[in-house]
Amino acid sequence: MFQHIQVPAQGAKITVNADHSLNVPDQPIIPFIEGDGTGADITPVMIKVVDAAVAKAYGGQRQIQWMEVFAGEKATRVYGPDVWLPAETLEVLRDYVVSIKGPLTTPVGGGIRSLNVALRQELDLYVCLRPVQYFKGVPSPLKEPEKTNMVIFRENSEDIYAGIEYEAESEKAKKLIKFLQEEMGVKKIRFPETSGIGIKPVSREGTERLVRKAIQYAIDNDKPSVTIVHKGNIMKYTEGGFRDWAYALAQKEFGAELIDGGPWCRFISPKNGKPITIKDSIADAFLQQILLRPAEYSVVATLNLNGDYISDALAAQVGGIGIAPGANMSDSVACFEATHGTAPKYAGKDYVNPGSEILSAEMMLRHLGWTEAADLIIASLEAAIASKRVTYDFARLMDGAVQVSCSGFGQVMIDHM
Numbered sequence: 001m002f003q004h005i006q007v008p009a010q011g012a013k014i015t016v017n018a019d020h021s022l023n024v025p026d027q028p029i030i031p032f033i034e035g036d037g038t039g040a041d042i043t044p045v046m047i048k049v050v051d052a053a054v055a056k057a058y059g060g061q062r063q064i065q066w067m068e069v070f071a072g073e074k075a076t077r078v079y080g081p082d083v084w085l086p087a088e089t090l091e092v093l094r095d096y097v098v099s100i101k102g103p104l105t106t107p108v109g110g111g112i113r114s115l116n117v118a119l120r121q122e123l124d125l126y127v128c129l130r131p132v133q134y135f136k137g138v139p140s141p142l143k144e145p146e147k148t149n150m151v152i153f154r155e156n157s158e159d160i161y162a163g164i165e166y167e168a169e170s171e172k173a174k175k176l177i178k179f180l181q182e183e184m185g186v187k188k189i190r191f192p193e194t195s196g197i198g199i200k201p202v203s204r205e206g207t208e209r210l211v212r213k214a215i216q217y218a219i220d221n222d223k224p225s226v227t228i229v230h231k232g233n234i235m236k237y238t239e240g241g242f243r244d245w246a247y248a249l250a251q252k253e254f255g256a257e258l259i260d261g262g263p264w265c266r267f268i269s270p271k272n273g274k275p276i277t278i279k280d281s282i283a284d285a286f287l288q289q290i291l292l293r294p295a296e297y298s299v300v301a302t303l304n305l306n307g308d309y310i311s312d313a314l315a316a317q318v319g320g321i322g323i324a325p326g327a328n329m330s331d332s333v334a335c336f337e338a339t340h341g342t343a344p345k346y347a348g349k350d351y352v353n354p355g356s357e358i359l360s361a362e363m364m365l366r367h368l369g370w371t372e373a374a375d376l377i378i379a380s381l382e383a384a385i386a387s388k389r390v391t392y393d394f395a396r397l398m399d400g401a402v403q404v405s406c407s408g409f410g411q412v413m414i415d416h417m
Ligand SMILES: NC(=O)C1=CN([C@@H]2O[C@H](COP(=O)(O)OP(=O)(O)OC[C@H]3O[C@@H](n4cnc5c(N)ncnc54)[C@H](OP(=O)(O)O)[C@@H]3O)[C@@H](O)[C@H]2O)C=CC1
Pocket: 038, 102, 103, 104, 105, 106, 107, 116, 320, 321, 322, 323, 337, 338, 339, 340, 341, 342, 343, 344, 352, 353, 354, 355, 356, 393
């Protein structure tokens, strides 16, 4: 058995069929990672709200059996000082198929590399799915925030984000720079003696599997377009490759045809008979477009680092990263997590908005096919916002709001179920 993971006495594993559909028992065992910093505040609230929604929706017929698994600072307390991501945590996340996690801290500069990234890489969770939608009543810096309605498909396994980099003046950096200069004829490293150096792998296979998911999502959800966001004018063979491979895939696998000689292309959705346009935007221009003309964008397919920046920027347009959910997915395994981090200055204060992790759980319930419980979460969130009993992030921008704590907001949601 496991060293520190307690398997619940009741409940059963979710399993996956050959076509990647799920078999979900009425009492699925769902592993969760509490998370560092504010993770310890929001994760218990998420669990309470989800349990209330499931109980209300199914009257005791269905129930999640939560199973805590460890990562980050809590893992070092449970397993020992240097154990940040125990092997049995990875084994359980893979084996139990569907899980949810709080945020995990990554130090800036030195120290451990991101555990969040490690987890995505180890489980090959190649899609980071981050829907961005407006909930009525949420304070936003935009005049018409309801026009922002996008779903980000962020490539989750490659790019500069993969963490292949070498510290300035280290032996490895020196060796790589020497190789680049002497073997590859590189003359453009401005300060070779003092440069840190990073590698940006972007592959056709990695691009294709991500873009395939994004286009299929557009078909399944009746979306009008998929926008490929890249910086391919500058990084021609990585970000430019991403753009070219994405267009080629749309033509090859979905029968898209060039519009006015391309590169934009279009195909008719086999689901609703309406056109789906595949277009692209260079990342810097895209960031101003989403503020000025958000209604023109729907599904977004992008590289790892762009997706990181874009998801926080878009979240801000609809009220901030306090209500920005997400999922990391492979074809079979899914680990749901909020877009935001551990917000260390608020840790342990029962203060922050638990909305992102609750909405990540709402995505998880929908993924399980438990739509009634998911719908209850959305309805109770909307009712809680309408009641103006909200956490600090909304209260500071809303007229007439009453500020409640993190757990208080969870209770307001439950009261409105
Ligand atoms: N997937 C993950 O686990 C992620 C982990 N991280 C890690 O988190 C750590 C902290 O990163 P940092 O850059 O501070 O980013 P954070 O996302 O943790 O926080 C930035 C700001 O966002 C706002 N915010 C964050 N969470 C909430 C919430 N639940 N409710 C309301 N507002 C919220 C706060 O704004 P304000 O100050 O205005 O109140 C906060 O100061 C780093 O180690 C980073 O690597 C970061 C992102 C994702």
